[in-house]
Amino acid sequence: MSYPRYTKLIDSLPATVPFVGPEAQERERGAVFLARLGANESVFGPSPNAIQAMRDAAAEIWQYGDPTSHALSTALAAYHDIGVDNLVVGEGIDGLLSYIVRMLVGPGDAVVTSDGAYPTFNYHVLGFGGTLHKVPYREDHEDPEALMSKAAEVGAKLVYLANPDNPMGTWHSAETITAALEALPEGCLLVLDEAYIEFAPDGVAPAIDINDPRLIRMRTFSKGYGMAGARVGYAIGQRDLIRSFDKIRNHFGMNRAAQAGALAALKDSDWLDSVRAQVASSRTSIDDIARKNGLSTLPSATNFVAVDCQQDGAFAQRVLMALLEQGLFVRMPFVAPQNRCIRISTGTAENMQLLAKAMSMALQQARRG
Amino acid sequence: MSYPRYTKLIDSLPATVPFVGPEAQERERGAVFLARLGANESVFGPSPNAIQAMRDAAAEIWQYGDPTSHALSTALAAYHDIGVDNLVVGEGIDGLLSYIVRMLVGPGDAVVTSDGAYPTFNYHVLGFGGTLHKVPYREDHEDPEALMSKAAEVGAKLVYLANPDNPMGTWHSAETITAALEALPEGCLLVLDEAYIEFAPDGVAPAIDINDPRLIRMRTFSKGYGMAGARVGYAIGQRDLIRSFDKIRNHFGMNRAAQAGALAALKDSDWLDSVRAQVASSRTSIDDIARKNGLSTLPSATNFVAVDCQQDGAFAQRVLMALLEQGLFVRMPFVAPQNRCIRISTGTAENMQLLAKAMSMALQQARRG
Numbered sequence: 022m023s024y025p026r027y028t029k030l031i032d033s034l035p036a037t038v039p040f041v042g043p044e045a046q047e048r049e050r051g052a053v054f055l056a057r058l059g060a061n062e063s064v065f066g067p068s069p070n071a072i073q074a075m076r077d078a079a080a081e082i083w084q085y086g087d088p089t090s091h092a093l094s095t096a097l098a099a100y101h102d103i104g105v106d107n108l109v110v111g112e113g114i115d116g117l118l119s120y121i122v123r124m125l126v127g128p129g130d131a132v133v134t135s136d137g138a139y140p141t142f143n144y145h146v147l148g149f150g151g152t153l154h155k156v157p158y159r160e161d162h163e164d165p166e167a168l169m170s171k172a173a174e175v176g177a178k179l180v181y182l183a184n185p186d187n188p189m190g191t192w193h194s195a196e197t198i199t200a201a202l203e204a205l206p207e208g209c210l211l212v213l214d215e216a217y218i219e220f221a222p223d224g225v226a227p228a229i230d231i232n233d234p235r236l237i238r239m240r241t242f243s244k245g246y247g248m249a250g251a252r253v254g255y256a257i258g259q260r261d262l263i264r265s266f267d268k269i270r271n272h273f274g275m276n277r278a279a280q281a282g283a284l285a286a287l288k289d290s291d292w293l294d295s296v297r298a299q300v301a302s303s304r305t306s307i308d309d310i311a312r313k314n315g316l317s318t319l320p321s322a323t324n325f326v327a328v329d330c331q332q333d334g335a336f337a338q339r340v341l342m343a344l345l346e347q348g349l350f351v352r353m354p355f356v357a358p359q360n361r362c363i364r365i366s367t368g369t370a371e372n373m374q375l376l377a378k379a380m381s382m383a384l385q386q387a388r389r390g
Numbered sequence: 391m392s393y394p395r396y397t398k399l400i401d402s403l404p405a406t407v408p409f410v411g412p413e414a415q416e417r418e419r420g421a422v423f424l425a426r427l428g429a430n431e432s433v434f435g436p437s438p439n440a441i442q443a444m445r446d447a448a449a450e451i452w453q454y455g456d457p458t459s460h461a462l463s464t465a466l467a468a469y470h471d472i473g474v475d476n477l478v479v480g481e482g483i484d485g486l487l488s489y490i491v492r493m494l495v496g497p498g499d500a501v502v503t504s505d506g507a508y509p510t511f512n513y514h515v516l517g518f519g520g521t522l523h524k525v526p527y528r529e530d531h532e533d534p535e536a537l538m539s540k541a542a543e544v545g546a547k548l549v550y551l552a553n554p555d556n557p558m559g560t561w562h563s564a565e566t567i568t569a570a571l572e573a574l575p576e577g578c579l580l581v582l583d584e585a586y587i588e589f590a591p592d593g594v595a596p597a598i599d600i601n602d603p604r605l606i607r608m609r610t611f612s613k614g615y616g617m618a619g620a621r622v623g624y625a626i627g628q629r630d631l632i633r634s635f636d637k638i639r640n641h642f643g644m645n646r647a648a649q650a651g652a653l654a655a656l657k658d659s660d661w662l663d664s665v666r667a668q669v670a671s672s673r674t675s676i677d678d679i680a681r682k683n684g685l686s687t688l689p690s691a692t693n694f695v696a697v698d699c700q701q702d703g704a705f706a707q708r709v710l711m712a713l714l715e716q717g718l719f720v721r722m723p724f725v726a727p728q729n730r731c732i733r734i735s736t737g738t739a740e741n742m743q744l745l746a747k748a749m750s751m752a753l754q755q756a757r758r759g
Contacts, residue, residue, distance in 0.1 A: 024577065024579060024631075025577075025604075026494060026547050027634065028494065028499075031634065034637040034638070036636035042458065044458070045457075045460070048460065060453075060454055062452050062453055067451060067452060075448040079444040080435060082435075082436060082441070082617050082618070082651070083617065084426065084429075085411065085612075087411050088409070089414060091413060115640050124397065125395060125396060127397045127399075148638050179394075208394075208395050243454075247452040248451050248452065250451040250452065250454050250455050250645060250647065251647075252644070265400065267405035268400060268403040268404065268517070269400070271482075271488060272407050272409070273621075274481055274621060275621070276648055277619030278448075278619065278620075279645055282451070
């Protein structure tokens with residue numbers, strides 16, 4: 022008999038990594054990247070107050086974090102004008118997605134998402150034995166109508182919808198999201214991933230009754246708040262649903278300094294505003310760089326821009342590789358026809374100068390084939 | 391139809407918390423604790439180098455942590471003289487226990503542990519639908535022979551054994567652990583939780599062939615290294631087993647500053663030595679305080695001491711409550727007859743003075759009933 026006796030499900034899964042980290046690529050190429058524009062991290066960093074709070078917390082790291090993240094949860098509840106029992110803080114949206122999938126999805130259960138949307142969600146669905154049903158993007162947007170009709174067709178337990186979307190950066194209006202929720206089939210839960218909501222125009226986040234049990238919203242300190250490495254996300258929803266996380270979550274899973282940092286970050290709305298302005302400015306720079314190179318960009322409500330290389334995925338892949346060779350860490354969509362684009366995170370003026378220089382060379386190289 | 395459609399397993403689970411955090415108790419009593427001696431945290435703190443590394447990393451927290459924890463993993467592999475593919479870094483032992491249980495345990499699968507041992511392990515087993523079989527402690531030690539014969543009897547997939555033990559602080563020799571491994575029934579995996587190993591006498595950690603697939607060892611930076619709030623643990627084992635974690639783990643789950651802090655902590659063996667000495671000294675203080683109050687203590691190879699209150703669980707509970715009322719955060723074993731004890735973490739000289747003062751009052755109060 023072999024050791025150990027894995028579950029059948031685990032035996033069937035591949036050992037995989039949803040994303041290869043830039044550090045692994047740096048080790049392979051034997052040099053660090055000159056610009057880190059591939060993971061939609063915020064190069065503008067967290068609020069100085071958040072940095073200070075984390076520094077101050079370092080000496081107290083011998084203490085476990087508060088398992089209820091009480092101070093942060095209370096502040097978030099006030100910020101959103103909801104009850105503290107309407108949200109749960111967790112180890113990033115990735116961790117929270119794992120929990121919500123685990124709560125609902127068992128072997129063979131149907132889950133619906135967009136083909137080319139967030140792979141880590143898919144990883145968790147497959148990791149709990151769910152069956153993924155994918156609908157294509159429609160004109161480079163997630164397609165809420167198609168998602169909902171697929172969900173009805175397959176009797177889905179979960180539908181995943183990111184607004185704004187990653188990797189395309191496109192978005193839907195609050196009205197469209199509300200309409201999607203109304204079209205949600207009975208017995209299905211909508212996971213609305215709003216990781217990039219801080220970069221979206223005002224009013225894109227729909228006002229939805231917090232007691233509506235059909236919806237769970239995911240938010241994060243990784244993007245607008247610039248704390249990707251801290252691992253702080255939260256889920257917002259009806260209180261019974263939120264309470265169910267306590268059945269399975271890793272109660273002592275939060276880093277104590279991260280809790281303190283997120284609290285300070287939340288309070289510094291000026292910093293968030295300044296990041297938004299810098300992101301908007303950098304999006305314009307990426308647009309300019311693309312246009313000067315005869316390319317176009319997709320409108321973005323995020324901290325990244327999808328640059329349309331206007332040929333097929335193989336061509337975009339060559340552009341990507343040429344940028345990587347020049348020391349720019351960038352990524353690209355996985356699925357056609359979205360994979361005609363490369364996805365470039367917003368960055369500093371220096372990052373943009375590097376990008377401008379690298380882009381024309383990358384295109385020359387890609388066109389040589 | 392109700393929303394959402396949880397799995398049957400999740401529907402059957404209670405919303406629970408393996409441990410109530412001291413912060414919740416502080417909020418309830420309306421005052422902070424004067425001494426935090428209940429969660430076996432290291433009040434001596436992490437190495438100053440680790441604190442500095444975390445402070446330095448705070449400004450770079452906008453970057454995700456390396457999903458392979460490469461620098462830390464490489465250093466740990468060198469430290470243990472094993473391959474880097476023989477270990478996986480994760481979000482504390484709690485997180486790693488969740489992964490190993492998820493990999494092996496499905497509904498109805500048998501798992502063996504000691505009655506009164508680590509409740510978070512039990513929480514994960516029940517959370518994945520496993521059936522727990524418990525054997526009693528034997529003279530306040532975990533009973534490897536009983537664990538192994540129970541495992542054979544019930545066809546267990548997993549056996550949990552902590553050495554040194556929590557909550558009693560007792561330990562077995564390397565020879566006893568090796569003998570337990572030899573007695574492990576076919577098809578069963580031994581989870582050896584060595585969270586407190588840094589406080590044990592030399593030679594307590596058995597030398598076991600790293601290619602032995604019957605064993606997985608859990609280590610942590612939460613105890614000896616004083617970084618409980620950082621959430622850094624690791625599992626050591628045969629490479630195929632370790633690689634299986636990649637099927638389900640949260641690849642980007644590590645806090646970046648915690649990775650840097652753990653690496654610095656690992657390198658500062660002088661600090662660890664000084665913590666060991668302070669812990670040993672504080673254990674002696676707790677022994678003295680107990681003796682002066684007519685109580686006895688159990689020998690400990692950990693950073694805490696089980697103080698035998700020499701009556702029943704109800705009496706120990708009264709002692710515990712009286713200590714809590716006086717501002718000392720302490721805990722106690724859950725199960726008779728071990729719950730005749732209270733469990734006190736080692737602390738500073740100031741902590742010990744407070745304890746000395748509080749203990750005689752607590753006993754007077756408990757004896758009044």
